[in-house]
Amino acid sequence: MIKIETPKQLQDLKNEVLSKRVDIKKYITVCSGTGCIAYKSPDVSKAFDEEIKKRELSNSVQVRRTGCHGFCERGPIVVILPEKICYLGTKVEDVPEIVEKTIVNNEVIDRLLYKDIETEELMKIVEDVPFYKYQKRVLLANNALIDPTSIGDYIAIDGYSALAKVLTGISRDEVIKTVKDANLRGRGGGGFPAGVKWETTRNAPGKTKYVLVNADEGDPGAYMDRSILEGNPHSVIEGLIIGAYAIGAKEGFIYVREEYPLALENTRLAIERAGEYGLLGKNIFGSGFNFNITIHRGAGAFVSGESSALMSAIEGEAGEPRPKYIHTSVQGLWDKPSCLNNVETWANVPFIINNGVEWFRSMGTEESKGTKIFSLVGKVNNTGLVEVPMGITLRDIIFKIGSGIPDGKKFKAVQTGGPSGGVIPESLLDLPVDFDKLYEAGSMMGSGGMIVMDEDTCMVDTARYYTDFLAHESCGKCSPCREGLRQMLKILNRITAGEGRDGDIELLEEIAEVVHEASLCALGGTAANPILSTIKYFRDEYKAHINEKRCPANVCNALIKYHIDPEKCKGCGLCKKNCPVDAVIQVEEKLFEIDVEKCIKCGACIIACPKKFDAVKKISEGASVGVS
């Protein structure tokens, strides 16, 4: 294999890859991200391989296993190129028909298309599907086009051309200036300007410097970074090499959580391939610049994603934050200047180099430029990974891309920023999403989690859930975080159990202030957000729990009872049949009742009751609950 030493050789390699494709008329791209794998997409790709071979189409049709397409809820996703026909929920049984109709005869199979929730119109092409239509896919766009295990695929879409440009003609200063001018802010949560951090690391005294990728991604429900590393690892590696050159680092680390096997494997493979082609190692692009990358497997603690904890973990210590009155960019890994950025931050770099500062700045708001990937989950029709320009409103994300709330329910709140983010109520749905606006609203961008909640969600219970997560995921080193969370959790537990006391809200606020002010790291610094934001926007709900012993959303088990509406009950008996504790009693031939003494509130009766009857209800009547 030849080593790539000049931009021309890179271009030649690109041409060579493309020349092998001239006869290919159609590509069948099969999403092979973790979500679709769970839906058995490997079987689908294999079936395509066999079908293409059987029909002797191998010369003109290529099956490509790509990274995550984002619309994970509807996998396995198959997109036929160049037409971009988008099939959702594809099964092995559909494969012969797809090849026969769509590949050979250019016909579309309606059954596999996206059907609009309101108009029932069928959407043929990727860009027509509302989930994709309102996105601005930059970083994720290539995920759907390339096989992440093929460096040739990446080079074919101009991969490593930004690196070539930088190493053969852009000075370190200019690279840093470009990233600063673009105002690329850290995608890992804090939104700190990446260019400023690069410059600090570069100017810090010491010859040995490090660059690091944060792929710890411990937020429940978030998988943006995972999808990039799984689907397009070279983009992160290219960004990292460019950063290393600008900063003056010879060694880089990618910290990936062990629970991401595919991300680990694809990243490992990508580093190996890049090394073979001379894109890592000695004298890259003949510039005299040497650089190597090591993968560090994280043991899966949320707190290890914090910068000083992550560096401790790489050093072999426990992943616990350290007091850092000297920034890690000056004194980080092994006390050397170290620049840590998030996966998505690094992946933006090649785009900024290739497309320019103006292009990047054309997307977003005054202070937050570019796009951001969110994992849109919860009570929303279309869930998955969405990439949007900064400044888009929450309403557009949830109601246009997400197509609204399922089952005709009402929107209640959206939780952003991961476990230590906050909830944002309906009154703020028109908030433009950027770092500062979310912060002002009492939440944060975090790494991009976005959990939609409908009217059936209890806000006190929501706060309790996140506080519980943080109380157990805090490292426990500093006392305000550990003990503050312990006590706040106790209080929330008692409120949701119907044992809340007068003054509990104020006590929560009092503890929260100290946890926020006095904790050692940002985990504690932000840990009170779920509590403070729910109190801020849903104080009445806390009051109902404490003063009236009532859960308005009918969620908190201690405060609700199950009830069969005698007007609606048709006496089918399904509730009785499904009750695991025999708590349903037949009172008349066509009427059932629930014995609240026996009932364990598991909800089996609600699920069993036919939708058309809708007779079983949860009710929360306040102090009278439990007295039947």
Add this chain to the structure above:
Amino acid sequence: MKEITVKIDGKDIKCKNGMTILEAAKTDPEINIPTLCYSDKLQPRGSCRLCMVEITKGKRKKLVASCVYPVEEGLVVETKTEKVIKIRKMLIELLWPSTQHLAEEYGITSSRFALAQDDCNLCGMCVRYCAEVKKKNVVYFKGRGVNRKIAFVPGKIDECISCEECFSLCSGGYIMNEMVKLGH
């Protein structure tokens, strides 16, 4: 080492570059910063947060843990601002009863909370002494978050019987009681 001057509670304190605010404060008998996890025998850890003070840098005020914050020329430090007192009061309650000795000074008579672990406030002095001074690593932190506890590495506790040096660092006597519980 270079001598520098910092202002703590309005007093000029001469100290050496490389010292922490707490070390500088200790040179003046009138300045009193409470601590739970500090010992001059050990590396500072900045974890109990009782030693937090407010510093002024330019126009900005900032809360920092004085046991780990390095002094710098002209630094202005206040050890008893309203914010600092508020934090200490809450921490005294949260870490009760191991903070009882501070209660009177801060006008606290009892805590609204009960500590989950009898007398241990997880200051970690035993852990650090065992690791840093004795280089034995027998005592360690087990678990994280609210489940964190002091524990002995199984099979190595015999080392403790001939040592017991960390007992004197443990204000609540917790580490001794734990060993007794284990039958030693």
